[in-house]
Amino acid sequence: MTARYGSLQQRLLLGFVGVGLVSAVVASAATITGFLVVANQHPIGANRVGRRLTGWLPSTPSTQEVVLALTGIGLLLMALAVTTALSIAQRVLRPVGDLAHAADRMATGDLSVRLVPEGNDEIAGVARSFNAMADNLDRSVSTLQQLESTARRFAADVSHELRTPLAAMTAVTDVLSAHTPGMSAEAARATHLVVSEIGHLDRLVSDLIEISRFDAGTARLDAELADVHAAITSSLEIRGWRGEAVQVEAQPGLTAHLDLRRFDVVVANLVGNAVKYGRPPVLVAARREGGDLVVEVTDHGPGIAQPALPHLFERFYKADAARARSDGSGLGLAIALENARLHGGDLRAGNRPGGGAVFRLTLPGEPEPDELR
């Protein structure tokens, strides 16, 4: 855009200056002819103008004087032509420049930008069209945003409403399970199914509520200085992931400002996926890279299919549509990513050159103590 606009500017300027020069030359030629007529004192008929002019001039101008006067007038005319050309070019180009500037601002997402159309020419027409387009775009985008926020609020409301009946059911699942030994085989299987699906529904609703908190912007970071190795091992131990299957590699004494509850959610999700979909050993490695804390979770499984990679962090994304419904809610990685971002960090997925998936969590470097809380 900018390059073409530059060449347009150059071309317009060249055109105006050219026209100016030609008119200056023509004007000079006309003056020269007139002067020659007068200077040579050949009154053709009753040339009053010529006679009056001769009164201004020395009675017998030398050739040198005539040439000097002519050059002076020619230069004056030329300068006048160029100045006029430049000012016209500027006046024509300013609205074009404004238009380009407005388009650039809109490209960066500022939909509030509008132009002030001046006059009634084609460029003013373009400015009015631009404003109409911006109005339409602005309206469409805000309608879409409204629809999206309504949809998200609806999902949040539904999850909250589901919570109460779910709370009543969840409370009695243990009582039900405890009585299965006295039931008929069929009733026991039915009870087991109900109990396990209540658990699944419970995780789904909890995760929906968790992600709706990120959407609503009410998720808060509660960071404190923590030992990274201790935080990771604690997450693993609570879930019984230790020993050969899951190994931790972290510098002793490595500390970072972490919201431990959220950090635990991320580590549990990444290691849980590695255990479920990858192959052991799963390695959790933490280190400092340039001031950032990097935590990598790698496994030795088949890795992530290339087409799935860009969609991995989408909500309810299933890498394999045919795969049976898993235990998870389908929101785990989306929540992990939101937690990383709440820390000001990022979470990315990829494959190791030798096979196996790699999830890389990056959290920004040590902030000054005063920046926290």
Next chain:
Amino acid sequence: MPQILLIEDDPHVREGLEIALRHLGHEVLARGDGEAGIAAICAYEPDVVVLDVMLPGADGFEVCRRVRAFSAVPIVMLTARSDDMDVVAGLEAGADDYLAKPVQPRVLEAKLKAVLRRVGPTTMTPLAGPVVFGDLVVDRGSLVVTKGGRHLDLTPMELRLLLELAGNPGLVLSRQQLLASVWGQDYLGDSRLVDACIQRLRAKIEDVAAEPQLLRTVRGFGYRFGP
């Protein structure tokens, strides 16, 4: 057997939790609103209160504040939303801990046990003699705290936290350290329990709670006690 008072307005959730708690061997009293709940606390003096946040009339936060005016009974809040704001508001109103609904009976049981254990007789070795910080006197032998000669009413958790801090004057203690030593929770316990208890303690021991002179925050690291 500990007696549990359950204050929950939804009849099905109340019934479900009652069944679950009885199944676990507890004696349960259930009430459907805050007024009836407060009356039951006065009448039966339960060992622990499980209190729902969303109640008709006086909500859980208000009930909590009113109970705290006359009783140090352990309170576990059931936050229907488990929003961060709800959790913080509940703890600041005087709750000892919280649980997000829907709650697994085993998780509820573990939480009740932990709360009861914490408020039980302290296992800290009593140290003889009072410690003086300005007009605040902490007698670690008799467990009596006075400010300007006036006796201070502290809940068991507030007292434990103060004893731990007063026992390490001048040291910065992280929230995780305090969780482990005072609450006896594992590493990933919720450090907001500490923050809320610190707030309540400040309101009682500081001249101006908003400008603490004794119990200072060391941003990003924890708390330090001492003049």
